Amino acid sequence: MDHQTLLTNYLSNLEVDLFMVNYNRCGTDWRDLDYTPDYSKLYWICEGEGWLRIGDQEYYPKPGQLFLMPEGIKQSYSAISDKPFLKYWCHFSAKVGGINLFQILQFPHVVNVEQPERFQDIFGSVLTYANSNEIYAHMMAKSKLTELLSYYIMNLDVNQITYLNVPVVEKLSTLLTYIDSHIEENMSVQDLAKMLHMHPNYFIRFFKQHIGMPPIHYLTSRKIDKAKEMLHCTSLTMTQIAGNLGFSDSYYFSRQFKKHTGLNPTEYRKQSTVTT
Known part of the structure; x- marks a missing residue:
């Protein structure tokens, strides 16, 4: 290129x-x-x-x-x-x-x-x-x-x-684009490490060094970002959103959502509607 x-x-x-x-x-x-x-x-x-x-x-x-x-x-x-x-x-x-x-x-x-x-x-x-x-x-x-x-x-x-460090940037850009386009899947550290031909332990250190957080935290954060969009722009139920984003159940989804935003999904949807 x-x-x-x-x-x-x-x-x-x-x-x-x-x-x-x-x-x-x-x-x-x-x-x-x-x-x-x-x-x-x-x-x-x-x-x-x-x-x-x-x-x-x-x-x-x-x-x-x-x-x-x-x-x-x-x-x-x-x-x-x-x-x-x-x-x-x-x-x-x-x-x-x-x-x-x-x-x-x-x-x-x-x-x-x-x-x-x-x-x-x-x-x-x-x-x-x-x-x-x-x-x-x-x-x-x-x-x-x-x-x-x-x-x-x-x-x-x-x-x-x-x-600046083009090979690393290209690898990370490809990986992050893949994550966003497959956000509904249950991606594991092993799956992502394999994409970059890295040992999982090395991959975790590599990812955190460049992105600032472990890969699992990043995955969850991106899923929560997508959940915010769904709560704001759709009428999908919590169970449907949880399923669409690969969470094991709506309870786990709600717990993770509140951990990241300070609100449960229902509260966030109500607040989002009011502020709009």
């Missing part, structure tokens, strides 16, 4: 989630040093001065520059004068097959935005939809966030994007 085809494959399977977005001026006390966020950030600088450190690289951003600060990388920031940044910013996640995009691909931290008026419109739309109560607003905010990331990538040379 060539460079561009592999890159296209990853980006076409990108799933984003938006946690926070705003447009404001930083205070002169804007400062945090040597922290490692569990979310990624975009900063689009409109005015002012400041300092960033991303990993071991330091920057003094200028108006018109867009900064990408990936999750899991040590960072620092600070105001440096009485003219702090005025910026659009957002916190988000970007995943491919359940894996943090920035564990798969390495991007430049900064690009100079061409057509800033268009970019401002997109970022402004993210903010507008994020603050809306319309039922479609969160979907639109995520769509506009994807557009922001696409626009960021459009301002790059494709050769500036590099891959």
Whole structure:
């Protein structure tokens, strides 16, 4: 698979989630040093001065520059004068097959935005939809966030994007895609380990190292995510949902659901209906 085809494959399977977005001026006390966020950030600088450190690289951003600060990388920031940044910013996640995009691909931290008026419109739309109560607003905010990331990538040379441990990423992406498409089955650790030609004990360590939890916990978590969707979008009974997702019985399903969400399935369905 060539460079561009592999890159296209990853980006076409990108799933984003938006946690926070705003447009404001930083205070002169804007400062945090040597922290490692569990979310990624975009900063689009409109005015002012400041300092960033991303990993071991330091920057003094200028108006018109867009900064990408990936999750899991040590960072620092600070105001440096009485003219702090005025910026659009957002916190988000970007995943491919359940894996943090920035564990798969390495991007430049900064690009100079061409057509800033268009970019401002997109970022402004993210903010507008994020603050809306319309039922479609969160979907639109995520769509506009994807557009922001696409626009960021459009301002790059494709050769500036590099891959991090491609063989491991391909194995995990294949495995996680398989899990999602066979979520109704009773998959065992042995079955999954066999897919990657690994001993089960080694596979458990490998999976936890890269995904952050043991495979059985991940399987259950994905089943619960699917159960939430079924409870919200269908009228299936608890017994039917439990059976469709491969749980041994509705009691075990209910117990696992409450363990992960704090609510039993019936309570979750009622709450989901009310909040909608």
